[in-house]
Amino acid sequence: MRLSNPKIGAIDTNHIRVLLLQNPNDDNIAIMEQLELLTDFSFQLEVAMHEVDYKSLLKNFKPNLIISKLNLVHFCGKKALTLCKVFFTEIPFIFISDDYCYDTSLDLLKQGTDDLIQKKNLHELPASIYKALRHSQEKNLIKQVKQKRWEDSQRYKGLIEHSHEPVIAYNEAGIISYVSPAIKNVLGYTQEEFIGTQVESYIHPDDLIMRTKKLNNLIDKNDNYFVIKEERLKHKNGHYIWGEAIISDARLSPGIGGFVTNFRDITEAKLNRTKLEKTLKELTDYRVALVESSIVAITDTEGFITYVNKEFCRVSQFSEDELIGVNLIDNGENDEEIALYSEIKSKISSGEIWKGEIQRTAKDGTRFWVNGTVIPFADTNAEIYQYIIVMQNITERKRKTQELKTSLDLVYAQNDQLLNFSYIVSHNLRSHASNLSTIIDHLSDCESEDQRIEMTGYLKEVSNSLNDALQNLNEVVSIQSNKTIKTEKLVLLEYVQKSLKGLNKLVLHGQIEINIPANLEINFNKGYLESVLQNLIQNSLKYKHPDRDPKIEISAVKHLDGAILKIRDNGLGIDLIKNKDKIFGMYKTFHGNKNALGLGLFMTKNQIEAMGGSISIESEVNVGTTFTILIK
Structure with a gap:
């Protein structure tokens, strides 16, 4: 009989290690012939005749199969069986006996031998080996499964016992049957204190409704588990902590028959998250406030x-x-x-x-x-x-600051003008009064009519001079004290052209260039504008350079709500180093002109400032002068 294509599970049929126990003079040819009948098996054979050899090979050779003569000269076969089954229960052990004894066979089977074959029935050996190897494989598999289950249970137990997250098992009534040691660190209870209590007694009343609802859904829908992201759990000290829990349905699991809760303490994370949410809310509010304002x-x-x-x-x-x-x-x-x-x-x-x-x-x-x-x-x-x-x-603030500064500068300038004006009034009136007093004294002392006529003539001259001075002073006062000057929209170019019409004789040998947009309008008093233009243009012509024809450039550009007007000439110019602070003073003249009263620039500046504007000068002797007027 041949046995082929065996299926022995995970046994490597190409390398089966066989340990043969026999006497020194035994011939193993018959056994080898039987092994060769297992055509798909490959055997490696080692022979032991003494107990020392057997023990060494058992340990180092690690046989898959042991075949032994029942009666050995130097070693007891039964003892060999006992040693094998004590340490290696999964190794098949087959005896070959010269004679058959029922009692001996039964005894050996009880001790763990896989088979006892009579030498005359050696042809049964292949089948016996096949069956023994198969049986060994089954025992190995069972052993491995049991070992794995034991290792898994120990591993899971170790994980649970050493985990920082408590695990609780309880029945359908909520009575706790098991809790891991971590409960002490999380809720303050010992295992003994916790086991046997009601699980719901540790849940905050406000969170219990949601937990019960989810548990009922778990039961109704036959789900395996549900998660509670946040719930409050009562500590032994009386306060509540925040926990995150997973509740699993283990009603069909042996040894549990209920539910398992695995939870962890998230109190610190909850507080940190609350702080973070508050901080983020504040930052968002700050950002919105910042971006909007x-x-x-x-x-x-x-x-x-x-x-x-x-x-x-x-x-x-x-x-x-x-x-x-x-x-x-x-x-x-x-x-x-x-x-x-x-x-x-x-x-x-x-x-x-x-x-x-x-x-x-x-x-x-x-x-x-x-x-x-x-x-x-x-x-x-x-x-x-x-x-x-x-x-x-801060543009508006800057503008108002500048306006305030301008107003203050104007006040300071007006104070200076007022002081200057008071000096002029005091000097002029005192001078005229003194002259009048002297003439009147001489008039009363006149002895002839001719003398009286002469004194009377002097009296008229002084009187007329006094009247002119009073009129000039009155006009200046009128400009400075007029608080309700009428303004209107005026086309600047039209008034420049109008001012030039009355200057034909003066312009006869001069050149005037005008660069003013036709649609440029300003808010100004009509009389003041005519006076300003006439005074400045007349000055440019009146104080022309003797060696060249006069040239006047009049230009203007829009600026904010007003305009910047410039009047440039190529006349005599003014020494600003000596006269800068006197330019717009009353009765100030600079070129020795007998007809100059020194009132034109003074009144021009007053009229411009009365309209909220300003005037400045750039000048160089024998080169020319430029007046810049800011009109608001």
């Missing part, structure tokens, strides 16, 4: 814009797309601004915060002022990765 921009480390808010777009008149990518920290328009931006960049690149006022240009070309703060943002390595720029539009 201020001009905000974010730039990279080179100063190129990566974000702007709506207020930035509104004030600058540029769209977001137009502003993104523009360098906000390195774009000065003049030397002063370039120096300021350089200072800003140097400071913030070293991690410092810069604060200050700066002027920027809107899309329409107008300039606006901002009070800005540039804040460097650094990462955990103290490397700056962006800048936050927060600005407030």
Whole structure:
């Protein structure tokens, strides 16, 4: 009989180690012949004749099969069986006997032998080996399964026992049958205190309704588990902690017959999350307040814009797309601004915060002022990765400050004028009064009619001179005290042309260039405008240079709600080093003209300032003079 294609589970049929126990003079040829009948098996054979050899081979050779003569000369076969089954129960052990004895066979089977074959029936050996190997494999598999189950149970038990997260088992009534040692660290109870109590007694009443609802859904829907992300659990000390739990259905699991809860303490995480949510809410509120109330921009480390808010777009008149990518920290328009931006960049690149006022240009070309703060943002390595720029539009404040300064300057100037005016009045009136007194004294002493006529003539001259002085002073007072000067929209070019019509004789040999937009309108008093233009143009012609024909350039441009008017000539000029503080003084003359009263520029300045404007002068002797008038 041949046995082929055996299926012995995981046994390597190509390498079966056989340990043969026999006497020194035994021939094993017959046994080898039987082994060869197992055609798909490959055997490696080792022979032992003494107990020492047997023990050594049993340990080192690790046989898959032991075949032994029942009666050995140097060693007892039964003892060999006992040694094998004590240490290696899974190794098949087959005896070959010369004679058959029922009692001996039964005894050996009880001790664990797999088979006892008579020598005359050696042909039964292949089948016996096959059956023994198969039986050994089954025992090995069972042993492995049991070992794995034991190891798994020990592993799971160890994990549960050493876990920091408590595990609770309880029946359908909620009575706790098991709890892991971690319950002591989390809720303060010992295992003995916790087992036997009702699981629901540890749940906060406000959270119990939701837990019960989820548990009922678990039962109704035959789900395996459900998760409770947050619930409050009562500590032994009376306070509540926050826990996250997984409740599993283990009603069909042996040894449990109920539910298992695995939970962990998330109190610190809950408090941190609450703090974080509060902080994020505050930051969001701050951000909204900041973005809604201020001009905000974010730039990279080179100063190129990566974000702007709506207020930035509104004030600058540029769209977001137009502003993104523009360098906000390195774009000065003049030397002063370039120096300021350089200072800003140097400071913030070293991690410092810069604060200050700066002027920027809107899309329409107008300039606006901002009070800005540039804040460097650094990462955990103290490397700056962006800048936050927060600005407030202070253009209106700047304008009002400038207006206040202008008003104060005007008040100071008017005070100076008033003081000057008082000196003039005191001097002129005292001089005229003295002259009148002297003439009257002489008149009373006159002895002849001719003398009286002569004194009377002097008296008229002094009287007329006094009257002229009073009229001049009265006109100045009228300009300075008039609080309700009528203004109206006037086309500037028309009034310039009108002023030139009365100067034909003076302009006969001169040249006048006019560069004023035809539609440029200003708010001004009509009489004042005529007076200002006539005084300034007449001065340019009156004080022309003797070696050249006069040339006058009159230009104007719109400025904010008003205009800037310039009148330039190539006349005698004025030495400003000597006379700058006297230019617009009353009765101040500079060229020795006998007909000059020194009132024209004084009245012109008063009339312009009465309209809220200002006048300035640039002049160089023998080159010419330029008057610049700011009309508001």
